[in-house]
Amino acid sequence: MLLVLLVRLADGSGRCDGRVEVKHQNRWGTVCRFNWDQKDAAVVCKQLGCGSVISAARSKRFVLGSGPIWMDYVGCRGTESALSDCTHRGWGKHYCIHEYDVGVTCTGFVRLVGGDNRCSGRVEINDRDGWKSVCDSHFGAKAADVVCRDLQCGRALSVTRASPSGEGTGPIWDRELQCVGNESTLSSCPMGTPKDQPCTQTSTAAVSCTQFTGFRLVNGSTACMGRVEVEVQGTWGTLCASRWDLLDAHVLCHHLGCGFAVSVPEGGQFGRGTGPVWGDSFHCEGTESSLDQCPVTALGASPCSHENNAAVICSGAEPLPGEILQCAFVAFLLSPGSRQVRLVDGAGRCAGRVEIYYRGQWGTVCDDAWDTADANVVCRQLSCGWAVEAAGSAHFGEGSGHIWLDGVNCSGDETALWNCSAEAWGQHDCGHKEDAGVVCSEFMALRLENSDGCSGRLQVFYNGTWGSVCSNSMTPHTAKLVCKELGCGDGGTREISIFYGRVNGTAWLDHVQCGESNSSFWQCPSDPWELQSCVPQFHELHRWELLLCVTSGPVTLVPWEVTASADREKIRAVGGKDGCSGRVEVWHRGSWGTVCDDSWDMQDAEVACRQLGCGPAVSALAEAAFGEGTGPIWLEQVECRGTEPSLQACWARTGDGGACRHKEDAAVNCLGEWLGLLRLYSRSSISVPVIICIILGLLICLLLALLASSAVETAPGKA
Numbered sequence: 001m002l003l004v005l006l007v008r009l010a011d012g013s014g015r016c017d018g019r020v021e022v023k024h025q026n027r028w029g030t031v032c033r034f035n036w037d038q039k040d041a042a043v044v045c046k047q048l049g050c051g052s053v054i055s056a057a058r059s060k061r062f063v064l065g066s067g068p069i070w071m072d073y074v075g076c077r078g079t080e081s082a083l084s085d086c087t088h089r090g091w092g093k094h095y096c097i098h099e100y101d102v103g104v105t106c107t108g109f110v111r112l113v114g115g116d117n118r119c120s121g122r123v124e125i126n127d128r129d130g131w132k133s134v135c136d137s138h139f140g141a142k143a144a145d146v147v148c149r150d151l152q153c154g155r156a157l158s159v160t161r162a163s164p165s166g167e168g169t170g171p172i173w174d175r176e177l178q179c180v181g182n183e184s185t186l187s188s189c190p191m192g193t194p195k196d197q198p199c200t201q202t203s204t205a206a207v208s209c210t211q212f213t214g215f216r217l218v219n220g221s222t223a224c225m226g227r228v229e230v231e232v233q234g235t236w237g238t239l240c241a242s243r244w245d246l247l248d249a250h251v252l253c254h255h256l257g258c259g260f261a262v263s264v265p266e267g268g269q270f271g272r273g274t275g276p277v278w279g280d281s282f283h284c285e286g287t288e289s290s291l292d293q294c295p296v297t298a299l300g301a302s303p304c305s306h307e308n309n310a311a312v313i314c315s316g317a318e319p320l321p322g323e324i325l326q327c328a329f330v331a332f333l334l335s336p337g338s339r340q341v342r343l344v345d346g347a348g349r350c351a352g353r354v355e356i357y358y359r360g361q362w363g364t365v366c367d368d369a370w371d372t373a374d375a376n377v378v379c380r381q382l383s384c385g386w387a388v389e390a391a392g393s394a395h396f397g398e399g400s401g402h403i404w405l406d407g408v409n410c411s412g413d414e415t416a417l418w419n420c421s422a423e424a425w426g427q428h429d430c431g432h433k434e435d436a437g438v439v440c441s442e443f444m445a446l447r448l449e450n451s452d453g454c455s456g457r458l459q460v461f462y463n464g465t466w467g468s469v470c471s472n473s474m475t476p477h478t479a480k481l482v483c484k485e486l487g488c489g490d491g492g493t494r495e496i497s498i499f500y501g502r503v504n505g506t507a508w509l510d511h512v513q514c515g516e517s518n519s520s521f522w523q524c525p526s527d528p529w530e531l532q533s534c535v536p537q538f539h540e541l542h543r544w545e546l547l548l549c550v551t552s553g554p555v556t557l558v559p560w561e562v563t564a565s566a567d568r569e570k571i572r573a574v575g576g577k578d579g580c581s582g583r584v585e586v587w588h589r590g591s592w593g594t595v596c597d598d599s600w601d602m603q604d605a606e607v608a609c610r611q612l613g614c615g616p617a618v619s620a621l622a623e624a625a626f627g628e629g630t631g632p633i634w635l636e637q638v639e640c641r642g643t644e645p646s647l648q649a650c651w652a653r654t655g656d657g658g659a660c661r662h663k664e665d666a667a668v669n670c671l672g673e674w675l676g677l678l679r680l681y682s683r684s685s686i687s688v689p690v691i692i693c694i695i696l697g698l699l700i701c702l703l704l705a706l707l708a709s710s711a712v713e714t715a716p717g718k719a
C-alpha cells in the first residue's frame with residue numbers, strides 16, 4: 001500500500017489556488033513542471049477536495065518556492081486519489097530549478113459570492129454541472145463553520161438567508177449538508193439524499209466568516225477575569241491594550257457568559273502572555289453579542305509588548321437574556337458617580353462635539369476657556385491619541401439638553417474631563433451655539449489627491465496631517481478597497497510612478513497589505529503609523545503608487561440649466577468661524593442661494609468641503625444649523641456619491657418647487673483651514689520679544705480672571 005503524502009497549494013489566492021507543494025520526510029517541497037499536464041493537476045484538485053481543474057499552471061504566476069524539489073516528470077492517469085500515487089523520477093531526483101515550480105488553480109468545491117469580500121456572501125457548491133446555490137433549509141451552523149474553515153476564512157460569524165441583492169439566478173443544490181462540524185473541507189461532509197421540497201433563490205443560504213476563532217480570559221482567579229487572549233485562524237495570542245476600553249470589555253464578558261465588565265485593569269496585572277500580541281483594535285458600541293461583530297482597525301497598529309496586554313474583570317453573573325444583560329450594563333455605567341464621555345456628529349469616533357453623560361442625561365460642554373489641554377484629556381480618555389484641534393462655536397453642530405460643564409481648565413494630566421477644574425455641574429452662561437468639540441490625532445480619513453477624487457496618489461489623514469502611502473508590498477486588492485471606501489466604484493487599478501528627486505510632504509504608511517478577507521481599508525495590516533522614507537530602490541529614486549478607480553457609471557449632472565460660465569461652480573460656507581464651516585450656498589442665475597437639507601448627508605458634505613478647498617467633511621448639518629439664509633433655495637434632494645468634483649455635478653432637484661423653507665438650510669463642518677493657519681504661524685516673522693509680551697499680557701488677564709472667580713461655587717473636580 002502506497003503512503004499518501006500531504007499536498008497543498010501555496011501563495012495563491014486561497015486553499016485551491018497556488019504553487020503545488022508536497023510533504024516528504026517532514027519537509028515541504030515543490031514539484032517540477034516537466035511533463036506536468038491537466039491529469040496531474042486534476043489529481044491535486046481531487047486530493048484537496050477542490051473540485052475540478054481551471055488551469056495546470058506552467059508559468060511564473062506564483063511566487064517561487066524554496067527548499068527541496070521533491071517530484072519531477074510526474075505522470076498521473078487522472079484516476080489516482082493522491083499525487084503520491086502517480087509515477088515520477090523518484091523523491092528528490094530532478095533536473096529542475098525553482099523557476100520551474102508548477103502551480104494549479106482549481107474551481108474549489110465551495111465559494112461565497114455577492115458579499116463584501118471572499119469570506120462573506122451566498123453559499124455556492126460546485127458539482128459536475130457547475131456552481132449551485134445552497135438552500136437555507138439544507139444548511140446549518142456546523143456546515144457554515146466548515147465552509148469558513150475550507151475557505152481559510154476562520155469560523156462562521158453568522159448564517160442568514162441571502163439578501164435580495166445577493167440572490168443568484170442559477171440552479172439550486174438539492175442535497176442536505178450533514179456536517180459534524182470538525183471536517184476540514186466541505187466536500188468531506190456527508191451528503192443527504194436529494195430533497196423533494198422546492199427551494200428558490202429567495203431562500204438560499206449566506207455566510208459571514210471571521211478570522212477571530214476564539215476568545216478567552218486567562219490567569220485570573222476565576223473564569224470571568226484575566227488577561228484577554230484571542231485566537232486568530234487557530235493561533236492563540238494576547239490582545240494589545242492600546243485601544244481597549246470598557247465597552248469592548250463588556251461585549252467580551254457578555255460573549256463569555258460572565259455578565260458585564262466592571263473594570264479594565266492595567267496591563268501586567270494578570271501576568272505576561274506568550275505567543276503573538278495582536279494589534280487589532282475593536283471599536284464596540286457595547287450592544288454587540290461578541291467581539292467579532294465590532295468594527296476592527298488594524299491599519300497602522302504600533303508594535304505592542306506583553307507588558308501592555310488587555311485585561312478585564314467581569315461581574316461574573318450567570319448568563320442572562322440579552323436585553324436584561326444590556327440593561328444591567330447600562331445601569332452599571334449610569335449609576336450615581338458613573339460618567340461617560342463621547343464625541344458626536346463627527347466623521348468618526350475620534351472627532352466631534354464633546355458630550356458627557358451625567359445623572360442619566362447626555363449634555364454638552366461650553367467652549368469658554370476650552371483649549372488644547374482640555375481637548376487632550378478627552379482624546380486620551382477615549383483612546384484617540386492627542387488633540388489636533390480644540391474646536392468651539394458648535395463646530396460640530398449644536399447639541400441639545402443640558403450644558404454640563406463651563407469654564408473647563410485642565411492641566412492636561414487628568415484621567416477624565418470631570419476631574420478638571422470647572423464651574424459646578426450644570427452652572428453656565430452659555431448657549432448650545434458655544435458647544436465645544438475635539439479633533440483627535442487618531443481621527444483618520446482617506447483620499448486620492450486628484451481633483452476628481454477617484455484617481456491619483458493615495459493619501460491618509462492622520463495625526464493632523466495628510467500623508468502619502470508608499471507602494472512597497474502593496475497588494476492589488478488594496479486598490480479595490482480604496483475605491484470602494486471612497487464611493488468610486490468596485491474596481492481599481494494601480495500604476496507605479498517612478499521618478500528621480502526628493503518627494504515633498506509626509507508619507508505615513510508603508511507595506512499596506514490588504515487581503516481578500518478585508519472588507520475595509522482600515523482593516524488592512526501595515527507598518528506602524530510613522531514618518532516613512534518609502535525606501536528608494538536606489539539612490540534618489542522614489543516609487544509611488546497611483547490608483548485609478550473604475551466608477552460604476554458616468555456622473556449625472558443636476559437637472560438645472562448647465563452654463564459655460566465659471567460662476568456655475570461657485571460655492572461658499574456662511575455663518576461659521578471661517579470659510580470651512582457654515583451654511584452651504586451656491587451661485588446660480590446671478591445670485592447666491594441655499595441648499596435644502598432633504599437627504600443631505602456626509603457624501604454630499606464631502607463634495608462641498610472638497611469644492612471649498614477645506615479637506616474632508618467632518619459633519620453634515622441640517623435645520624439651518626448656522627442660521628437661516630435668504631433668497632432662493634437652489635437645490636433640493638442632493639444625491640452625491642462623494643466623488644464628484646463639485647456639488648453642482650451631483651444629481652439633485654431644482655429648488656423652485658417650494659417643498660423647502662430656509663429653516664431647512666443645509667450646512668457643513670469641514671476639517672478646515674486651521675492646518676494652514678498653523679503652518680502660517682509657524683513660518684511667521686513675529687519676534688520673540690513681541691511673543692513674550694503677548695504671553696505675559698495673557699497671563700496677567702488670566703490671573704485677574706482667577707481672582708474675580710474666587711467666590712464662584714466649587715468646581716466638580718474640586719468638590
